[in-house]
Amino acid sequence: MKHYLDVYKEFISTNFSVSLSFRTSFTLLVLMDIFFYLSTLLTIEFIFQHISSLGPWNKEQLMFFISFMLVIDNLHMVILSESFWVLSHQIKTGDIDFILLKPIHSIFAIFFRYPRPSSILNTFLTLGVLFFYGSKLSLDVMSWILLPFLVLMSFSLLAILEIIISTSMFWMQEGLGINFLRMQMQQLSRWPDYIYSKMARKALLISFPILLVGSAPVHFLLDHSEWEYLIGVLLANVIFFIVMVTLWKMALIRYESASS
Numbered sequence: 001m002k003h004y005l006d007v008y009k010e011f012i013s014t015n016f017s018v019s020l021s022f023r024t025s026f027t028l029l030v031l032m033d034i035f036f037y038l039s040t041l042l043t044i045e046f047i048f049q050h051i052s053s054l055g056p057w058n059k060e061q062l063m064f065f066i067s068f069m070l071v072i073d074n075l076h077m078v079i080l081s082e083s084f085w086v087l088s089h090q091i092k093t094g095d096i097d098f099i100l101l102k103p104i105h106s107i108f109a110i111f112f113r114y115p116r117p118s119s120i121l122n123t124f125l126t127l128g129v130l131f132f133y134g135s136k137l138s139l140d141v142m143s144w145i146l147l148p149f150l151v152l153m154s155f156s157l158l159a160i161l162e163i164i165i166s167t168s169m170f171w172m173q174e175g176l177g178i179n180f181l182r183m184q185m186q187q188l189s190r191w192p193d194y195i196y197s198k199m200a201r202k203a204l205l206i207s208f209p210i211l212l213v214g215s216a217p218v219h220f221l222l223d224h225s226e227w228e229y230l231i232g233v234l235l236a237n238v239i240f241f242i243v244m245v246t247l248w249k250m251a252l253i254r255y256e257s258a259s260s
Contacts, residue, residue, distance in 0.1 A: 007104060012115050019117045029118035033077065037070050037125060040190075055194045061222060062192070064133040067126070068151070069190050069214045074119060074126040075155045076186075082114035084166055084182065088175020094257050107248060111163060143221045150217035153233055158189065158213045160240045163248070170251035189213040209236045 019026050044066055048059040057065070087110060090096040099109045134147070165182045169175045185208075193201050193215035204211040209232070216229035 004104065004108060007108075008112060008115075011113055012117070015115050016117045026118050029116070030121055033074075033119055033122045034125065037122065037129070040066060040070065041129070055192065057192065057222075060133060060136045061218075064130070064137055064222075065192055065214060065218045066190075067130040067133045068154075068218055070126045071130050071151055072155050072158060072213065073186075073190075074123055075151070076158060077116055077119040078123065079115055080111055080159055080162070081119075082116050083111045084162065084179055085175070086114060087111075087166060088169050088179070091169055091175070091255070096255070097257050100252070106252065107163065107244075111159070137222070139221060142224070147221065150221070150230075150233075153237060154213045154217050157209070157233060157237050157240070158186070160237065160244050161185065161208065161210055161213075164240065164244050167244075167247045167251040170254050185210050189215075192218070205232070209240070212236050 041063070044059070044063055047054070048062075052058070054062055087096075090099070090110070096110070099113075100106055102109050130147075134144070139147075162182050162185070165185065166175075166178060169178050172178065188204060189210045193205060193211040196204065196211070201211065205215075212229070212233050216233045219226045219229045
């Protein structure tokens, strides 16, 4: 673990140096993230100017859910987002060959290689919004204690599902369409599970559990009697991690070096 942490520290250092070399771009990325977060929150504010509740949740409950998802999105932008776009190029050019030779696991070397420093600055904003709406709901002590672990567990599930989708690049060679599909799956998770039809909800909670990313932890935090959601997230992380590793091994076997 220490070896991987040391390597990741170098990844962060390198990307900070590169990002700060282009200060205008760095600033624009920070502002873009802020605009996205504010527009998302203001959209919910606008909706609740016309309705008093959306399904079983009132405004504060839905805003807490949205805030939870913004924290997940921020973690995703900081740690993973850039790497998905680079993977397709690495496969087509054969640059992935050099990654596979490194003495660290290829999933770590590929998907954690390009952290996004500009998004780190907005972490305080998303956490602040989450704690603000959490305090409005008067969450109990256990909820506050579990909140960081649930955030990490949800982020882990999102990352696993996205890596599973991205393995198809080894067969299709072109990653643009795969990345847009991956982003559409993200969009599905940004709304609570109860807004979907019964069939779609079942498929997106069990077959490809993208709705568990946000809905499951928030359901549990708002009502501890809904513990089955928490069990669902735990099981999904374990089961789909195994699926991810298996598919990744199959993808590397399928891979034919473009540089050979």
